[in-house]
Amino acid sequence: MQLDPTTLTWLIPVPPLLAFFLIVLFTRRSRWLSHTVAIGLMLVSWIMSWSVLAQILGREHFGEEGTIIAAAQEWLPLGAEPLKMGVLVDPLTAVMLFFVPLICLMIFIYSVGYSNFQKPADPHDKPGEPPHNGVEPLYSRFFAYLSLFAFGMLLLCVADNLLLMFIGWEIMGLCSFLLIGFWYARKYDDPKQITPRQAAVKAFITTRVADVVMLLGVAYLYSATGTLSFREIMYAEEGHKLIELAEMASPIAGLSAAGLIGLLLLTGTVGKSAQFPLHTWLPDAMEGPTPVSAMIHAAAMVSAGVYAMIRVYPILAATAEHGAEHGLTPPTLVLATIGAFTALFAATIAVAQNDVKKVLAYSTISQLGFMLAALGIGGYVAAAFHLMTHAFFKALLFLGSGSIIHGVEHGMHHSHEHIDPQDMRHMGGLRTKMPVTFWTFLIGGFALAGFPLVTAGFWSKDEILADAWAHAPIVFYTLAIAALLTAFYTMRQITMVFFGKPRTAAAEHAHESHWTMTLPLSILAVFAVGIGWVGIPEKFPGLGGLLPNFFHEFVGGALLEHPETLEFSVIPLATSLVVALGGLGLGWWVYRNAWAKADDRDPLEAPLGPVYRVLKNKYYVDELYDWAFVRPAFWLGEKLFSAFIDRGLIDGLIHGVARISLSLGLAIRDWVDIPVVNRTLSDGSGEVVKAVGREVRVIQTGRVQQYLVIALAMALVIGAVLAALNGVALVGQ
Amino acid sequence: MIPLSWYLALSAALFSVGVYGVLARKNAVAILMSVELMLNAVNINLVAFWHYLTPTAVSGMAFALIVFAVAAAEAAVGLALIISIYRRRQTVVAEDVNLMKF
Numbered sequence: 001m002q003l004d005p006t007t008l009t010w011l012i013p014v015p016p017l018l019a020f021f022l023i024v025l026f027t028r029r030s031r032w033l034s035h036t037v038a039i040g041l042m043l044v045s046w047i048m049s050w051s052v053l054a055q056i057l058g059r060e061h062f063g064e065e066g067t068i069i070a071a072a073q074e075w076l077p078l079g080a081e082p083l084k085m086g087v088l089v090d091p092l093t094a095v096m097l098f099f100v101p102l103i104c105l106m107i108f109i110y111s112v113g114y115s116n117f118q119k120p121a122d123p124h125d126k127p128g129e130p131p132h133n134g135v136e137p138l139y140s141r142f143f144a145y146l147s148l149f150a151f152g153m154l155l156l157c158v159a160d161n162l163l164l165m166f167i168g169w170e171i172m173g174l175c176s177f178l179l180i181g182f183w184y185a186r187k188y189d190d191p192k193q194i195t196p197r198q199a200a201v202k203a204f205i206t207t208r209v210a211d212v213v214m215l216l217g218v219a220y221l222y223s224a225t226g227t228l229s230f231r232e233i234m235y236a237e238e239g240h241k242l243i244e245l246a247e248m249a250s251p252i253a254g255l256s257a258a259g260l261i262g263l264l265l266l267t268g269t270v271g272k273s274a275q276f277p278l279h280t281w282l283p284d285a286m287e288g289p290t291p292v293s294a295m296i297h298a299a300a301m302v303s304a305g306v307y308a309m310i311r312v313y314p315i316l317a318a319t320a321e322h323g324a325e326h327g328l329t330p331p332t333l334v335l336a337t338i339g340a341f342t343a344l345f346a347a348t349i350a351v352a353q354n355d356v357k358k359v360l361a362y363s364t365i366s367q368l369g370f371m372l373a374a375l376g377i378g379g380y381v382a383a384a385f386h387l388m389t390h391a392f393f394k395a396l397l398f399l400g401s402g403s404i405i406h407g408v409e410h411g412m413h414h415s416h417e418h419i420d421p422q423d424m425r426h427m428g429g430l431r432t433k434m435p436v437t438f439w440t441f442l443i444g445g446f447a448l449a450g451f452p453l454v455t456a457g458f459w460s461k462d463e464i465l466a467d468a469w470a471h472a473p474i475v476f477y478t479l480a481i482a483a484l485l486t487a488f489y490t491m492r493q494i495t496m497v498f499f500g501k502p503r504t505a506a507a508e509h510a511h512e513s514h515w516t517m518t519l520p521l522s523i524l525a526v527f528a529v530g531i532g533w534v535g536i537p538e539k540f541p542g543l544g545g546l547l548p549n550f551f552h553e554f555v556g557g558a559l560l561e562h563p564e565t566l567e568f569s570v571i572p573l574a575t576s577l578v579v580a581l582g583g584l585g586l587g588w589w590v591y592r593n594a595w596a597k598a599d600d601r602d603p604l605e606a607p608l609g610p611v612y613r614v615l616k617n618k619y620y621v622d623e624l625y626d627w628a629f630v631r632p633a634f635w636l637g638e639k640l641f642s643a644f645i646d647r648g649l650i651d652g653l654i655h656g657v658a659r660i661s662l663s664l665g666l667a668i669r670d671w672v673d674i675p676v677v678n679r680t681l682s683d684g685s686g687e688v689v690k691a692v693g694r695e696v697r698v699i700q701t702g703r704v705q706q707y708l709v710i711a712l713a714m715a716l717v718i719g720a721v722l723a724a725l726n727g728v729a730l731v732g733q
Numbered sequence: 734m735i736p737l738s739w740y741l742a743l744s745a746a747l748f749s750v751g752v753y754g755v756l757a758r759k760n761a762v763a764i765l766m767s768v769e770l771m772l773n774a775v776n777i778n779l780v781a782f783w784h785y786l787t788p789t790a791v792s793g794m795a796f797a798l799i800v801f802a803v804a805a806a807e808a809a810v811g812l813a814l815i816i817s818i819y820r821r822r823q824t825v826v827a828e829d830v831n832l833m834k835f
Binding site: 701 | 752
């Protein structure tokens with residue numbers, strides 16, 4: 001049965017959402033059913049995505065009007081134009097649909113093994129803490145959250161307008177909060193080490209700060225153009241809307257409306273994609289289970305920020321003369337600056353980290369910086385290309401690191417040591433213990449480092465460097481150094497983890513993970529190598545032209561004007577060869593004999609001195625934020641709001657009112673109620689009646705005739721009075 | 734024709750005799766009889782006024798009839814009370830029946 005691709009596109013995000021509700025409502029008691037539902041429905045999503053891809057890839061000139069899939073429904077009848085919600089599949093979406101469902105599926109399968117499905121429940125495990133050696137206590141919940149996460153991501157991918165995209169964006173924000181804090185009860189002996197619960201809050205608040213700004217941008221865009229649809233703003237009428245926006249003045253002098261909107265939207269990405277200065281949440285997000293880290297870093301969350309930027313790139317680059325032309329506008333300038341700076345900044349930090357996941361976290365921040373820098377200098381296609389390749393190899397690396405940690409934890413269980421299973425100093429020699437993990441991790445690492453020709457990372461990074469060389473040499477130099485460091489710390493990590501001799505008994509006893517973990521690793525490894533071949537530049541010596549530069553043609557079609565193909569230049573190519581091989585070689589040379597024992601010092605520590613300490617402490621950015629934001633916030637909360645305003649002012653006011661009421665009440669009681677009401681009115685009238693009764697009771701004798709006499713006498717008196725009055729009246733007449 | 738004032742005078746005299754009897758007699762039966770006298774004095778009054786002032790309206794006669802009925806009922810109840818008191822206290826002297834005081 002061939003479903004209409006438009007209908008199919010509408011349906012792509014639905015299965016994971018369905019899985020979420022099914023698991024939460026019905027299957028949560030059965031672990032087997034829960035993961036079957038989650039994986040099964042993710043599989044359905046993946047099949048739908050790829051069948052949409054299969055149908056559109058056959059179309060000529062895909063990306064031009066009429067060939068894309070676009071459908072919208074009226075959603076909110078508001079103002080002159082009803083707000084529409086719809087789906088859109090253009091080349092950029094197609095790229096996302098290519099890798100997002102696939103990686104999600106791999107992560108889902110991996111999670112089965114990672115959560116120890118094959119083992120019985122350990123009675124010592126408590127919900128909210130990582131399992132010791134049994135199955136995860138909150139197994140079903142984990143899959144429910146993952147499904148919701150996947151729903152958010154797919155919704156974001158197929159959205160045809162900024163608002164729907166933002167909804168998906170926020171759903172992911174929620175899920176990352178839930179999943180980073182998945183082991184919410186976990187505590188550490190070291191009070192300074194951030195707990196999962198704190199990390200979740202940190203991630204949520206940091207991204208929320210950025211999202212509010214982004215929402216402002218969305219609102220501004222809507223008020224300026226009356227629509228949020230990507231196609232209506234960026235592609236309709238040869239970009240007239242963009243020119244309008246670029247000519248419109250914004251409240252901030254010197255910025256056009258397009259510029260201001262671009263900057264606001266960009267802030268959202270800086271938060272979501274963890275760019276400097278909002279990068280601090282992402283390394284701490286490593287507190288979540290490793291599949292979550294992979295989900296956040298590779299498939300969904302942080303790449304969503306880059307995707308959003310690529311998606312709204314025409315707005316960022318809009319100038320009054322041309323709808324969307326290469327050239328630096330304020331937003332692209334900021335984008336390039338932040339991207340390039342973050343790429344280098346995070347790479348330097350990664351060099352000095354010892355936690356296997358923290359290294360990868362900083363490398364993610366750095367690689368996202370690469371993408372944003374590429375986008376900022378106009379490398380639209382390069383950014384999208386690196387987004388895709390990075391998703392594959394970073395998912396691979398994270399899942400690999402999860403497998404490593406699992407292996408070491410297993411070893412710990414044997415050796416009864418109490419060490420940090422994520423600390424690379426405690427590993428070493430895992431090459432022979434975990435061969436599948438080793439080879440796949442090696443492939444992922446080499447892709448990250450940009451090992452020439454065979455790995456995907458090389459081609460995408462090379463394209464970024466080529467773009468940078470052509471448009472902005474300073475960005476080129478920055479990124480080249482960052483790339484060198486990337487290769488260096490990747491080699492450092494691989495050497496520390498896999499080579500040499502095991503440095504602890506736990507590493508000695510580590511063994512290969514379950515097949516549900518190694519199978520996704522193997523599949524992702526294939527993509528981490530092969531996916532680069534779709535984007536080999538045509539003018540590349542030797543290899544160029546063997547395969548058509550499919551990716552450039554394809555993604556370029558998403559823009560109004562096809563980006564020009566760059567002239568081949570030997571300098572960026574030579575640079576990327578030198579930095580990749582040089583970095584890897586240097587890493588091997590420095591670390592090949594380092595660490596005979598677990599508590600040896602890093603070979604870089606002595607020559608770098610204080611610089612190393614700064615790097616190891618991540619430039620003290622966390623401390624700075626703690627000093628600049630967290631403490632003042634606590635101070636405001638505790639001292640100002642709680643102690644002074646709340647307890648002093650407001651409570652004082654309330655207590656004062658109460659005290660006044662009390663004394664008023666006492667006064668009324670003492671001065672009005674007791675003397676006037678009680679003594680005078682009630683008691684007084686009673687006393688009077690009593691006294692009168694005492695005096696007049698003597699006339700009640702009980703003798704009827706006496707009464708009659710009195711009655712007669714009274715009647716006579718009254719009669720006489722009346723007669724007298726009448727007489728007076730008569731006389732008066 | 735006898736003028737109205739004569740009837741009124743008779744009635745007043747009769748009423749006065751009744752009042753005296755009620756106030757001065759000790760015997761409860763006598764007091765009751767005196768009350769009857771007073772009622773009949775009123776009846777004379779009523780009938781006389783009717784005859785001399787509004788002979789066409791029947792209200793005077795009707796009142797007189799009602800007073801008869803009340804008098805009869807009162808006599809019956811009063812005598813029954815007196816008998817009841819006599820059975821309990823072996824007396825019909827009004828002064829001795831003075832329990833109803835403070």
